[in-house]
Amino acid sequence: MKLSKAWRLGPLGMKDVQQILHPPRHRGQLKRPTWIIVLISLVCMFLVVAYIYPPQTSSACYIFSASGCQTISSWLPPSIRELTDDEVASHVVINNILSTPPVESKNPKIAFMFLTVGSLPFEKLWDKFFQGHEGRFSIYIHASRYKPVHSSNYFVNREIRSGKVEWGTISMVEAEKRLLANALKNPDNQHFVLLSDSCVPLHDFDYVYNYLIYTNISFIDSFPDPGPHGNGRYSEHMLPEVEKKYFRKGAQWFTMKRQHALVVMADSLYYSKFRDYCRPGMADGRNCYADEHYLPTFFHMHDPNGIANWSVTHVDWSERKWHPKSYEKKDISEQLLKNITSIMESVHVTSEEKMETMIMPCMWNGMNRPCYLFARKFLPETLDSMIGLFSNYTTKT
Ligand SMILES: *[C@@H]1O[C@H](CO)[C@@H](O)[C@H](O)[C@H]1NC(C)=O
Numbered sequence: 001m002k003l004s005k006a007w008r009l010g011p012l013g014m015k016d017v018q019q020i021l022h023p024p025r026h027r028g029q030l031k032r033p034t035w036i037i038v039l040i041s042l043v044c045m046f047l048v049v050a051y052i053y054p055p056q057t058s059s060a061c062y063i064f065s066a067s068g069c070q071t072i073s074s075w076l077p078p079s080i081r082e083l084t085d086d087e088v089a090s091h092v093v094i095n096n097i098l099s100t101p102p103v104e105s106k107n108p109k110i111a112f113m114f115l116t117v118g119s120l121p122f123e124k125l126w127d128k129f130f131q132g133h134e135g136r137f138s139i140y141i142h143a144s145r146y147k148p149v150h151s152s153n154y155f156v157n158r159e160i161r162s163g164k165v166e167w168g169t170i171s172m173v174e175a176e177k178r179l180l181a182n183a184l185k186n187p188d189n190q191h192f193v194l195l196s197d198s199c200v201p202l203h204d205f206d207y208v209y210n211y212l213i214y215t216n217i218s219f220i221d222s223f224p225d226p227g228p229h230g231n232g233r234y235s236e237h238m239l240p241e242v243e244k245k246y247f248r249k250g251a252q253w254f255t256m257k258r259q260h261a262l263v264v265m266a267d268s269l270y271y272s273k274f275r276d277y278c279r280p281g282m283a284d285g286r287n288c289y290a291d292e293h294y295l296p297t298f299f300h301m302h303d304p305n306g307i308a309n310w311s312v313t314h315v316d317w318s319e320r321k322w323h324p325k326s327y328e329k330k331d332i333s334e335q336l337l338k339n340i341t342s343i344m345e346s347v348h349v350t351s352e353e354k355m356e357t358m359i360m361p362c363m364w365n366g367m368n369r370p371c372y373l374f375a376r377k378f379l380p381e382t383l384d385s386m387i388g389l390f391s392n393y394t395t396k397t
């Protein structure tokens with residue numbers, strides 16, 4: 001498309017070029033109007049060239065000043081690929097859901113969705129968290145392997161029909177969708193939180209409830225990673241729907257407003273691309289993990305301003321190992337929890353060799369606020385210390 005447009009512009013540009021290169025001799029000197037034409041032609045040529053060969057490097061952008069690149073591309077008509085039938089259908093459904101205000105509930109609830117293997121080691125801590133807030137939350141458990149044994153009444157009979165979950169495969173996303181589908185059945189559920197069995201709450205219930213109910217965005221982690229563990233996992237089989245420039249990465253632990261949960265239910269087109277072409281052990285030996293890329297990419301494409309781009313579930317990658325830090329009993333202190341709850345900036349590190357770090361203030365309805373409501377990975381042995389500290393660290397100071 002780009003090319004054909006450029007060619008259509010071509011003849012005009014060529015004519016101008018001829019005038020510049022072979023000015024009519026008999027006039028001897030160029031008069032003022034001619035100079036203006038020459039100047040305009042030069043600018044036109046420059047724009048045509050800039051359109052055909054958009055500046056790739058920041059040094060090229062620098063010629064036009066810092067914001068030059070953006071300005072030039074916004075002057076020119078965007079080159080639009082013709083969407084496939086499936087994409088047109090998908091876009092119209094997604095945009096309709098996003099522009100329809102959610103059904104108002106007299107009794108808005110938060111759905112806490114636990115993705116576990118079996119029993120939840122922190123049920124007793126969550127019991128403290130939920131106590132006294134009956135009617136403002138609902139719990140769903142997807143136990144992929146063993147039937148959970150409960151130590152809190154809030155969790156009894158809250159299991160949904162589950163399926164096998166293999167780490168890093170699409171079955172993880174399937175389980176997330178199963179939880180969302182079950183939680184969406186209750187129209188009171190307005191915001192949906194995905195948690196693991198190693199997650200703990202960092203604040204009291206009211207704080208978490210207000211943080212999530214009074215926001216109009218979803219806290220979905222999404223950032224560009226040009227490195228091997230980001231774009232290095234992208235496969236061109238995802239074309240034409242998923243272009244590399246839209247490919248994003250992010251931790252799977254989301255919170256989602258109701259419209260976004262519906263949009264996930266409505267999507268099969270993009271989902272199937274990730275199911276088929278973002279898998280561990282792909283044909284060319286690369287690995288892709290759908291749970292880290294599907295939702296971050298999908299929402300970046302369809303509602304970039306509707307997601308926060310960070311997750312409200314804290315995890316400590318500072319040891320830079322293959323797995324994040326697991327907190328042991330000896331690590332637990334009031335200071336550790338205060339440290340985590342006082343973080344006001346989200347940090348993303350790319351997987352390139354130079355490990356570029358992106359730091360963003362955590363913005364909640366236009367205000368800079370602490371980023372995290374939950375944290376992982378806590379080992380079961382920390383349960384008693386966490387219960388002992390719960391009222392201390394959740395007390396507002
Ligand atoms: C959220 O609300 C703010 C202000 O109320 C508004 O500026 C913003 O566009 C809204 N965002 C979305 C995704 O609806």
Ligand SMILES: *[C@@H]1O[C@H](CO)[C@@H](O)[C@H](O)[C@H]1NC(C)=O
Pocket residue numbers: 217304305306307308309
């Ligand atoms: C999330 O990132 C996208 C793309 O970089 C950006 O357009 C959007 O404004 C960001 N969201 C918020 C809430 O800042």
Ligand SMILES: *[C@@H]1O[C@H](CO)[C@@H](O)[C@H](O)[C@H]1NC(C)=O
Pocket residue numbers: 333335336339
């Ligand atoms: C809390 O943060 C302070 C300042 O960054 C640091 O010196 C201290 O070691 C941290 N404490 C814990 C328990 O993480």
Ligand SMILES: *[C@@H]1O[C@H](CO)[C@@H](O)[C@H](O)[C@H]1NC(C)=O
Pocket residue numbers: 334388389392
């Ligand atoms: C909790 O906080 C109170 C008052 O700040 C303090 O006296 C108490 O020792 C703390 N408890 C624990 C377990 O740290």
